[in-house]
Amino acid sequence: MRRAPLSLRLRLVLQLLGIAAVLAIVLYFTVRTVADQAAEATQDGVLGAATLAIAESLQGGEDGVGVDLPYEAFSILGSISADRVFYRIEAGGQTLTGYEDLPLPEAAGAAVAPVFYSRAYRDTEVRIAAVNRMVLVARKPVPVLVLVAQTRQGQEAIAQRVAQRAAALGLGSFALAAVLSLLTAGNVLRPINRLADAVGRRGPHDLRSVDQPTPAELRPLIFALNGFIARLRGALSRTETFIAEAAHHIRTPLATVRARAEIAMRQSNSEETRETLRAVIRAVEESSRSAGQLLDHATVVYRSDRMADEALDLAKLVEAQAEAFRPTADLKDLTIRVTGTDQPVTVRGDRPLIEAALRNLLDNAIKYSPDETTVDLSLATGTEARIEVSDRGRGLSGQAQARLAKRFARGKNAGDIIGSGLGLTIVEEVAAAHGGRFELTERDGGGACARLFLPLG
Amino acid sequence: MRAIVLALGLILHACLAAGFPVEEEMLFPAPETERRELSILSTTDTGVLRPLIAAFQVREPDVAVRYTVASSQAVYAAIHDEGLSFDLVISSAMDLQMKLANDGFSAPHDSTATDRLPAWAHWQDRLYAFAQENVVLIASRSGLGGLPLPQTRRDLIELLRGHPDRFRGRIGTYDPELSGAGYLFATQDARQSDSFWRLAEVMGGLAPRLYTSSNEMITDLKQGRLVLAYNVLGSYAEPRLAGDDDAVVIELEDHTLTLLRTGLIPVTARAPDLGGQFLDFLLAPEGQRLLRDEAGLPRIDEAALSRGPHLRPMRLEPGLLVFLDGLKRRGFLDEWAAALSQD
Numbered sequence: 001m002r003r004a005p006l007s008l009r010l011r012l013v014l015q016l017l018g019i020a021a022v023l024a025i026v027l028y029f030t031v032r033t034v035a036d037q038a039a040e041a042t043q044d045g046v047l048g049a050a051t052l053a054i055a056e057s058l059q060g061g062e063d064g065v066g067v068d069l070p071y072e073a074f075s076i077l078g079s080i081s082a083d084r085v086f087y088r089i090e091a092g093g094q095t096l097t098g099y100e101d102l103p104l105p106e107a108a109g110a111a112v113a114p115v116f117y118s119r120a121y122r123d124t125e126v127r128i129a130a131v132n133r134m135v136l137v138a139r140k141p142v143p144v145l146v147l148v149a150q151t152r153q154g155q156e157a158i159a160q161r162v163a164q165r166a167a168a169l170g171l172g173s174f175a176l177a178a179v180l181s182l183l184t185a186g187n188v189l190r191p192i193n194r195l196a197d198a199v200g201r202r203g204p205h206d207l208r209s210v211d212q213p214t215p216a217e218l219r220p221l222i223f224a225l226n227g228f229i230a231r232l233r234g235a236l237s238r239t240e241t242f243i244a245e246a247a248h249h250i251r252t253p254l255a256t257v258r259a260r261a262e263i264a265m266r267q268s269n270s271e272e273t274r275e276t277l278r279a280v281i282r283a284v285e286e287s288s289r290s291a292g293q294l295l296d297h298a299t300v301v302y303r304s305d306r307m308a309d310e311a312l313d314l315a316k317l318v319e320a321q322a323e324a325f326r327p328t329a330d331l332k333d334l335t336i337r338v339t340g341t342d343q344p345v346t347v348r349g350d351r352p353l354i355e356a357a358l359r360n361l362l363d364n365a366i367k368y369s370p371d372e373t374t375v376d377l378s379l380a381t382g383t384e385a386r387i388e389v390s391d392r393g394r395g396l397s398g399q400a401q402a403r404l405a406k407r408f409a410r411g412k413n414a415g416d417i418i419g420s421g422l423g424l425t426i427v428e429e430v431a432a433a434h435g436g437r438f439e440l441t442e443r444d445g446g447g448a449c450a451r452l453f454l455p456l457g
Numbered sequence: 458m459r460a461i462v463l464a465l466g467l468i469l470h471a472c473l474a475a476g477f478p479v480e481e482e483m484l485f486p487a488p489e490t491e492r493r494e495l496s497i498l499s500t501t502d503t504g505v506l507r508p509l510i511a512a513f514q515v516r517e518p519d520v521a522v523r524y525t526v527a528s529s530q531a532v533y534a535a536i537h538d539e540g541l542s543f544d545l546v547i548s549s550a551m552d553l554q555m556k557l558a559n560d561g562f563s564a565p566h567d568s569t570a571t572d573r574l575p576a577w578a579h580w581q582d583r584l585y586a587f588a589q590e591n592v593v594l595i596a597s598r599s600g601l602g603g604l605p606l607p608q609t610r611r612d613l614i615e616l617l618r619g620h621p622d623r624f625r626g627r628i629g630t631y632d633p634e635l636s637g638a639g640y641l642f643a644t645q646d647a648r649q650s651d652s653f654w655r656l657a658e659v660m661g662g663l664a665p666r667l668y669t670s671s672n673e674m675i676t677d678l679k680q681g682r683l684v685l686a687y688n689v690l691g692s693y694a695e696p697r698l699a700g701d702d703d704a705v706v707i708e709l710e711d712h713t714l715t716l717l718r719t720g721l722i723p724v725t726a727r728a729p730d731l732g733g734q735f736l737d738f739l740l741a742p743e744g745q746r747l748l749r750d751e752a753g754l755p756r757i758d759e760a761a762l763s764r765g766p767h768l769r770p771m772r773l774e775p776g777l778l779v780f781l782d783g784l785k786r787r788g789f790l791d792e793w794a795a796a797l798s799q800d
Binding site (some may be wrong): 066067068069070071072073074075077078081082083085086096097098122123124153375 | 780
């Protein structure tokens with residue numbers, strides 16, 4: 001199983017946090033190192049000054065090296081921090097005064113500037129400054145070494161304080177960076193989310209190109225997406241055109257076949273032949289109707305993307321359709337009773353679509369009505385326009401409208417009647433395209449009742 | 458009372474097997490069943506700290522206190538050279554205490570009581586001051602015979618120069634060679650101003666009497682053997698001269714040294730926690746009040762220093778080590794001897 005890749009936001013946040021952590025650690029160590037060095041340099045400076053002050057007080061003479069320890073040299077060592085102080089003055093290899101076990105420097109040169117080194121001494125660690133001086137004793141130069149040592153507790157305390165501050169600084173900057181990285185991630189990803197939203201909000205038939213303003217980085221994606229949409233739109237449109245043309249091309253020869261069959265039937269004397277021709281005519285009729293429905297459906301699908309939006313008088317449309325179906329109804333001795341069309345009912349929409357819906361409703365009602373019954377076609381208005389078509393057919397036999405309205409679905413009890421099953425689908429799609437709805441219910445006293453609701457214009 | 462303590466001390470002294478000169482040793486048995494013993498080595502007389510020990514034992518009734526008094530040099534040597542075990546070392550010799558702490562003989566100690574101390578009253582967490590005492594000049598009015606009381610060292614030098622006969626053999630001061638406190642005062646005086654050496658020279662011509670303790674100088678002044686005593690501990694002089702109309706305590710205005718009496722817990726302590734407890738008791742408000750009211754030792758008081766601009770508190774710092782250096786000490790004492798015997 002492939003693992004889902006990390007989300008962009010998480011990836012971005014993690015990477016920014018990683019960078020922030022590295023920077024915080026670098027900051028911590030930099031501050032510490034710089035502060036440690038500064039503290040050490042300061043303390044070395046004071047220690048060196050004290051050592052030099054003692055070296056300055058060295059005096060030669062006839063009896064030996066004299067030294068007058070300057071009070072201030074020691075006093076100043078205590079001025080920065082309360083650290084322990086040790087010293088040793090060595091003349092010609094002999095310890096003159098001080099702490100005899102204080103460690104000597106490794107390389108004893110004639111250094112004018114103090115040499116610094118760190119050593120373990122007694123129970124602690126000390127920093128030692130050493131200065132060499134030549135002193136004349138009985139006119140002979142004697143090397144004198146002055147050592148002053150100081151513990152570094154003060155410096156360690158400073159270092160500890162600095163470390164705490166540095167740690168706080170590091171953590172603080174990391175926390176800040178964390179917040180900022182969250183904000184940044186949100187910011188960077190916002191155009192993507194906006195685009196996803198815009199595309200996601202589209203209706204099922206909306207195949208316009210995406211013209212959302214997007215950052216340059218997303219433009220290739222938009223470009224590709226639009227290309228894909230265009231291809232899809234082209235393919236759909238070609239398909240519908242194909243179906244429409246195919247239906248059209250089928251209908252015309254069918255009409256010819258039907259005309260010829262009717263003539264042949266009238267001329268034929270054989271009852272057997274006439275029966276066969278009647279069946280041929282029925283089949284041709286049904287094929288023609290299916291072709292018509294396919295054409296209607298293609299029209300609905302094709303037009304619902306770019307519907308006209310004009311004011312239409314439903315009353316007139318209903319009257320016209322009722323008129324158009326009267327010859328077909330007469331064949332079965334059906335009465336079409338039209339009510340509610342005495343005053344105009346205006347809706348906004350696409351005329352061919354609404355006509356297709358009405359046509360299919362009436363066609364269905366007539367098809368399923370037994371001979372010598374009445375089909376009621378009524379128009380009413382309330383908060384919306386309602387067109388109701390009721391027949392006395394065999395009803396729905398308890399099947400849900402949702403299923404019946406599916407493309408190519410037909411009722412269980414429709415087996416003996418020829419149909420493509422597209423009719424109700426077309427009605428439902430027209431209703432949806434106009435923001436209306438379609439209901440199909442059992443009619444009291446038998447039959448079905450189809451209602452098409454359309455918003456008033 | 459004092460006599461009894463002294464007598465007891467002498468008896469104990471006789472019994473003591475320690476290899477250093479003990480002046481007095483006193484055992485304060487625990488008020489209740491004894492569970493622990495606190496041993497204190499101190500330069501401060503038993504009588505001075507007795508009320509504090511008693512108050513401490515009220516709080517800690519199962520503690521017996523062994524209180525040993527010795528000279529500051531002996532106290533220093535007992536810890537530094539002999540490594541004897543005591544739980545608390547109290548001394549007025551700041552320089553020697555500082556050296557003990559600097560050389561690592563003092564154990565760290567931290568508590569809420571020590572946290573309250575001002576920065577100048579402690580060194581690291583190893584040396585704590587619990588009393589600040591001025592170093593004063595004491596004079597006898599009758600001995601001066603109507604001469605004006607000197608207010609500065611310059612006054613004093615002029616007074617001595619002007620009336621050598623009155624003061625000959627009747628001036629007292631510490632012997633810096635024998636007394637640790639005397640050496641500390643003399644060296645710090647010398648640091649403060651050059652007038653110290655002129656004073657030494659003038660005194661040298663007047664056959665001064667040299668002492669090893671403030672108490673002896675105070676006694677001799679009260680008994681008329683001294684007219685002036687220079688560098689006496691004010692904390693000893695003031696209570697003893699309080700009812701004496703003839704004696705005056707003078708804080709010289711050019712500078713008056715302020716000594717810090719300090720305590721430290723040696724690393725060799727058997728019961729360092731007890732030593733720390735007693736030290737905290739001395740530093741806490743109750744102990745500080747008892748020190749002032751009962752022991753006559755001025756408490757640590759920053760305000761007193763700012764009120765007296767002539768006061769020069771000696772700082773607990775490595776500078777104190779300088780005069781403990783063998784060469785430096787020899788040089789200083791040579792100069793002192795030369796100043797004193799110029800004629």
